[in-house]
Amino acid sequence: MAHETDPAVLEEVRLKVEKAYGAWEKYRHFPQEKIDPVVERMAAAGREHARRLAEMAVAETGYGNVEDKVGKNYLTAEWLPRKLRGMKTVGLLREIPDQKIVEYGVPLGVVAAVVPTTNPTSTVIFKSIISLKAGNGIVISPHPNAKGSTYETAEVLHRAAVAAGAPEGIIQCLTKPTLEGTQALMRHDRVAVILATGGSGMVRAAYSSGTPAFGVGPGNVPVLLDRSADVAGAVAKIIQGKSFDYGTVCSSEQSLVAEAGLRDAILSELKKGKAYVCNEQEKQALEKLLISPTGGINAKCVGQAPTRIAEMAGFHVPPDTSIITVEIQGVGRSHPLSAEKLSPVLSLLFVPDFKAALDTCEAVLRFGGLGHTCVIHAQDDGHIRQFAERMPAYRVLVNTPSPQGSVGITTNVLPSMTLGCGAVGGNSTSDNVGPLHLINIKRLAYAVRTPDEAYQVPPAGGMAQAHPEREQIAAA
Incomplete structure (x- = not known):
């Protein structure tokens, strides 16, 4: 500007x-x-x-x-x-x-x-x-x-x-x-x-x-694929969400987190869904292309097709590629692709167990996505509830593509293009605006009690008198 x-x-x-x-x-x-x-x-x-x-x-x-x-x-x-x-x-x-x-x-x-x-x-x-x-x-x-x-x-x-x-x-x-x-x-x-x-x-x-x-704050959305999930269905939904409008939605999936035992099955399903899995050399090329040394997103890559991003990074992917995936080893500044990317590039993190998966998802949110959105694919309601209670995000989505769930297409949250991140994300609301x-709401309020019926202030040096209304409440 x-x-x-x-x-x-x-x-x-x-x-x-x-x-x-x-x-x-x-x-x-x-x-x-x-x-x-x-x-x-x-x-x-x-x-x-x-x-x-x-x-x-x-x-x-x-x-x-x-x-x-x-x-x-x-x-x-x-x-x-x-x-x-x-x-x-x-x-x-x-x-x-x-x-x-x-x-x-x-x-x-x-x-x-x-x-x-x-x-x-x-x-x-x-x-x-x-x-x-x-x-x-x-x-x-x-x-x-x-x-x-x-x-x-x-x-x-x-x-x-x-x-x-x-x-x-x-x-x-x-x-x-x-x-x-x-x-x-x-x-x-x-x-x-x-x-x-x-x-x-x-x-x-x-x-x-x-x-x-x-x-509204930025989104850096982790998606936890749990052992109890339908892996094929979950991966298909993740691809659907990540590829939507080439990743321009702030609530699109940024990092897929799963236990190491699911790695082979997830990679197999990703390939079935036309996702391209990068090798180490291609990963390094993507890091240099997508994320600047100061941690910012390369604006030239925002909302570009997978084929175009690969071309810009110096390698080629099939023309029908849905998304590009890249396996990373951690979260934070030393792992640039763990940040929000605003493109059809999905990071993959494989961890030892469910506890580590929770830790990793929370770390992703704290690395640029506080208060926004997170996703879990699971059938185990206990794991779903643990995830919801633990994550510092105000849209916790279950078994849905993230963009479509966060804006109320596949869930019953209010349809919205303004997704509040709450105080933790520096926003005034955590709602879908x-x-x-x-x-503003004006309230017409009729008197229903006198001040003395509401409460009594004890006299200086004295004890508060018994109040029948309080005693009834206490007894209840």
């Missing part, structure tokens, strides 16, 4: 925030029965243009592949809105008669949405739908390398929203994306909340902007 001061960039930010805010001043008064048709029309437009937008994204960024990007667009334009139907977000949410509490949903205002280059169109569909479902307006800041596809997606959704009755200007997208423009957007007085998806630097900038923010994170 450019760093020089450009008055035109700052003026565009000002004008588009003001336009979105003006539209929101009208939209904030929409009842649920007027908001939901807007969301449905936006979703229909997302589906109608899903393939064209996916083609634009791949052509513009060079990341991933069209078919899987179409799938991501359908996740956000078909599966997400289907799961949101019936969700109350504005006005009366619920009454709790026995508590004498009534809850109302109140929109936040204008959402500033920072969009990555890896998933530009699906992220715009996702953030726009959850923002408008919650009664908010939105201003989108694209990545410079994806500004065309990002802007076009926003325009498609804006036209649909207005056609369904939303105020003109409710969805805005910057056309001059720069670092200073994004920072100005995040700090604007009329921005109520930030949805930040991108590199760790951008997420930190969102949290330090002074505006409430939902940012959705519309309910973009509202």
